[in-house]
Amino acid sequence: MRAALQSQGLDGFIQPRNDEFLGEYVPDSAARLAWLTGFTGSAGLAIVLPDQAAVFSDGRYTLQLESQTDGAIWQRLHITETPPETWLKTRGHRGQIGYDPWLMSANTITKFTDAGLTMVPIANPIDKFWNDRPAPPSAQATPHPIECAGESATAKRQRIATTIGDDGADAVLLTDPHAIAWLLNLRGADLPHTPIALCFALLRRDASAILFIDPAKIPPETRAQLGQSVSIVPREAMAETLATLRGKRIRLDPATAPIRLTQMLGDAGAITVSGDDPCVLPRALKNPVEQSGARAAHIRDGAAMCRFLAWFDLTAPTGSLTELAAAAALRAYRAAAPAFRAESFNPISGAGEHGAIIHYSADEASNRAIHPNEVYLIDSGAQYPDGTTDITRTLWTGPATPPDLITDRFTRVLAGHIALASAIFPADTTGPQLDALARAPLWQAGLDFDHGTGHGVGSYLSVHEGPVSFHKRAKPIPLAPGMILSDEPGYYEPGAFGIRLENLLLVTEAPLTTKKPFLAFETLTLAPFDRRLINPTLLTPQAITWLNTYHARILQEISPLVDEQTQTWLKTACAAI
Incomplete structure (x- = not known):
């Protein structure tokens, strides 16, 4: 270099x-x-x-x-x-x-x-x-059916085109494949865990569009869904196409678009109008069909997760498991569902000190045995056509009673998780304003964690999606009904253990009769927290009520979907505190 x-x-x-x-x-x-x-x-x-x-x-x-x-x-x-x-x-x-x-x-x-x-x-x-550089992905782009999308691509294009016109632009150059996937009801397989086709697109104010992608990646059924108002242009011809935009006002997001496209538009004589990607916020606001799909996906995922947890609880104390073997077992439980498409990210399967590596990824070199009587963290998720899941559970491998230090840290993380999940807040509240709720129980002991509390999640798209998040430095964008975010506070003791507890939350209208609208959260994820690691004396009565109600819901909704052995385990795991 x-x-x-x-x-x-x-x-x-x-x-x-x-x-x-x-x-x-x-x-x-x-x-x-x-x-x-x-x-x-x-x-x-x-x-x-x-x-x-x-x-x-x-x-x-x-x-x-x-x-x-x-x-x-x-x-x-x-x-x-x-x-x-x-x-x-x-x-x-x-x-x-x-x-x-x-x-x-x-x-x-x-x-x-x-x-x-x-x-x-x-x-x-x-x-x-880079002599042994892999070939670029060549998977075909596929239609995302209206039964899962809840809105046609034509309606979406018309809706976004209206915002382009209101902005005074002639077109918007879209550079985020996730935005294009949402806009055109398009999915793909160019990335291992995120079902997108890597491409650019130009949407005009008349709702017609150009999709910059290798035409070989567009099979007939995808071409038919895109319709005659969407043209296909190879990415190699993108500069030539942009050269036809002289004098046109083209909206481009300077925060998310490569500067090379700004340079190309300038060379073409186009007028670049700085503005956010107009698909980002509409994509985050899941419509009723997407919300129902998310609930169905989480019930399906909850059944797989509970089968895994029951199996892990029985197997881990033997000392026969490794990090990779546990992650593979969870994937197998998920893959048993016909709707399973892929994991939504590479699982974080960390035992003992590896759990303190926040985004640890086990491989053959680092893979270690999961020992009895230690903390094990598993952060994983799945892609289904009707929804994307993301869940983290921290488990005690037994059979001994966990140390007081670990139960203290675990319960503080759980208390923060519950505080955020049970929050009721005004409709103009932003993610940074709620972030402190999940940290407060740790702050009381002089503790904290060095990552955001939660991120947005897509609908059969990326497990990490903007524009909202629970983070001290996040953009102050108000939460709104239909958004799905993670709730995942944690605590990490380098060289010893890591704790993180994550559910996905759907923003809903709060059941309050007030002059000003208030919002609340519906918990989508359905899997119990490890009761052995909970110190009830550190939880408020309200938090205990929330936890018992949540576990009772899991028992009711998941038990009919799992085998008898898992049902028996769930009765103990979901017992009231």
Whole structure:
């Protein structure tokens, strides 16, 4: 890398984790950061200078950075505590820093230029010497049926086109494949866990659209659903198509679109209008069909999860399980359902000290036995045509009684989880305002966790979806009925154990008679919490009532769907406290 930069007269290069779609997940063919550094987390960035190099990520990956990167080569830095542009500035660099314009947004580039850095767009040098680079994905795009979508693609295009016209634009250039999947009722298999087709699209104010994708990925049934108002153009011809937009006002999100598209529109003589992706908020507001689908998917997923928990409770004390074996067993329970399509992300199956690695991913090298009498964390989810699931449970492997320290931490996390799940709040409330509810029981003991409390979840789309989240630094976007978010506070003791408890919540109207509308949450996830780890003296009477009611609901809704052995286990696991 340094030789390549020197030959171009550059003083450094920035390599982000993402691909040209600037999303969280990338195909193997775009995993440049992992190739360069060894770090495989879903968020990060590396900077290579002539005399030093640094790799950045957030609090979820602090321990993973240490285990996957060479400390003799890479400085490992917290991207929030030490922003990359600040790190570069403090090094006194005023030379030219190269970047791949397909991999960074206009907003990101502005952060570096505002820090006094000279940014130079170049072809990515990694592509020249990544000799064993995998081929790009070639899966076909498939229709997402109206029975699951709840609204036709034609109606969605007309609805979004209206917002484009109201904004004074002639068209919007969509760069997020998730937005395009929602808009066109399109799904795919270009990523392992997220059912999308990697593509760009242009939606005009008359509701016609151009889909920039390899035509070979569009089978006849998909072509038929898209209709005559949607044209198919190969991505290689995208620049040629954009060149026809001279004088047109094109809406583009400077936060989520690669700056190369801004440059291409400028070269074409188009007028770029900065604006949020108009599909993001409508996609987050699940319609009644999607809400019903989410409930059905979670009942299905809850049955699989409860079968797994019953099996794990019986097997774990023997010491015969490994992290990979437990994760494989859970996948098998889910796969028994005909509607199962895939896991919604690579499971986080962490025993003991591995549970403290927030986004730990077990592999053959790290896979370890799950010992008796320790904490085991399993964070997993599934994709079904009618919904996406995400659940985390922290379990005691027995047979001994867990230590008081662990039950204290577990119960504080549970208390925070319940406080958020049972919240009733005004309709203009935002995610950052609710985040503290889940942290308060930990704060009372001088404890905290270094990740957001919750994220949005798609409808047979990404398990991580915007624009809302429970996070101290999240955008202040009001919650609204139909949004689905996770509730997942945690506590992590490095080198010892990790605790996280996660359910998905559906935002609903609160059953209150007031002048001002209030909202509440409906818990979608159906699987019990480990009663052995609960210290009831740390829970309020209201929290105990919530927990007992939740467990009684699980027993009622899941028992008829599982085998007799699991039914027997559920009676004990869901017994009132």
